[in-house]
Amino acid sequence: MFSAFLVKRMTLMALTFLVFGCNSPTFKAENSVTLSYYIAADEVLWDYAPLGQNQIMGRDFNEDENVFVAASADRIGKVYIKSVYREYTDATFSTLKPRTAEWEHLGYLGPVIRAGVGDTIKVVFKNNLSIVASVHPHGVFYNKASEGANYNDGTSGAEKKDDMVRPGATYVYQWQVPERAGPGPNDPDSIIWMYHSHANSPMATNSGLIGPIIISKESGGYSSATDREFVTLFTITDENDSYYLDKNIEKFTQGVGLADDEDFYESNLMHGMNGYVYGNLPGIVMKKGERVRWYLIGMGTEVDLHTPHWHGHTVLHNGNRVDVMELMPASLKTVDMVLDNSGTWLYHCHVNDHIKAGMLSLFTVLPE
Numbered sequence: 001m002f003s004a005f006l007v008k009r010m011t012l013m014a015l016t017f018l019v020f021g022c023n024s025p026t027f028k029a030e031n032s033v034t035l036s037y038y039i040a041a042d043e044v045l046w047d048y049a050p051l052g053q054n055q056i057m058g059r060d061f062n063e064d065e066n067v068f069v070a071a072s073a074d075r076i077g078k079v080y081i082k083s084v085y086r087e088y089t090d091a092t093f094s095t096l097k098p099r100t101a102e103w104e105h106l107g108y109l110g111p112v113i114r115a116g117v118g119d120t121i122k123v124v125f126k127n128n129l130s131i132v133a134s135v136h137p138h139g140v141f142y143n144k145a146s147e148g149a150n151y152n153d154g155t156s157g158a159e160k161k162d163d164m165v166r167p168g169a170t171y172v173y174q175w176q177v178p179e180r181a182g183p184g185p186n187d188p189d190s191i192i193w194m195y196h197s198h199a200n201s202p203m204a205t206n207s208g209l210i211g212p213i214i215i216s217k218e219s220g221g222y223s224s225a226t227d228r229e230f231v232t233l234f235t236i237t238d239e240n241d242s243y244y245l246d247k248n249i250e251k252f253t254q255g256v257g258l259a260d261d262e263d264f265y266e267s268n269l270m271h272g273m274n275g276y277v278y279g280n281l282p283g284i285v286m287k288k289g290e291r292v293r294w295y296l297i298g299m300g301t302e303v304d305l306h307t308p309h310w311h312g313h314t315v316l317h318n319g320n321r322v323d324v325m326e327l328m329p330a331s332l333k334t335v336d337m338v339l340d341n342s343g344t345w346l347y348h349c350h351v352n353d354h355i356k357a358g359m360l361s362l363f364t365v366l367p368e
């Protein structure tokens, strides 16, 4: 009886494998992995235009552009003190994990946290800042001890420790990736989520504490339908609403009472893509024939309505063909592009005011 049952069971398993292949949920659990990331919040100096010029036009900044990028006795300019998430090699947090050329374009975004459906994400987070910080994820499954957000949710004790990690302290966040955190029926086989500090969320994200999460259908977090991936955050980083406004005024200007000056306020609204303005975003290079997946993130306030537009190409968004996307604050969108047109092309926000203020980049499609 017993052996007959076993034979039946094995036959059923073999059939399941034949029908569903190794993508079957039955086999998912066996293949799933725990992916560990060692991420610290670090204070850095961030340059919004390291090339020192308007790369879109290939010339020096003009008077209008200098509103945002020129430093003077009463303007901070293009370099600001910020806090960013940075990846380290292990829990000692002594060695930074070098950012590879293909991810150079992430700019001030934190490292890509990647996983697939069925996997578990472990983030060992060290707060190297002088202020509290957390890591709050979107989309993935977390319990109250790994939500990374401080509010009146009826929790206490150990379930509060993740909310605001103290300066110098380390906390381990664990997030699961169930089916509902992965691509939906109309999505491509990997999608974008994000993480950010929720210890005063607006100030934290303006200060730079934000990064991408990529979740794929298959364990590990990679898509087999894609040759290259890019992540772009469209936001007006409001340096007036950063943890470091006073520090920046003190370090970079001679100004007193600048915080009340309207022109000063305007000069600190950095209309960037991943923290780069006027074509300074590096590393958006690809090859004709490749299948490229673009992950888009919106962030900010009521003026952060962005419309990313690619020149020379179109993209597929959940089955619809477009060459402009719409992003609202905290929008997360994934689109696919097949590169059929070599050259150097504009990639920019199509909102007029944002074009003038520098929300523009270039991407290069090399010939096959």
Ligand SMILES: [Cu+2]
Residues within 6 Å of the ligand: 234, 304, 305, 306, 307, 349, 350, 351, 354, 359
């Ligand atoms: Cu815009």
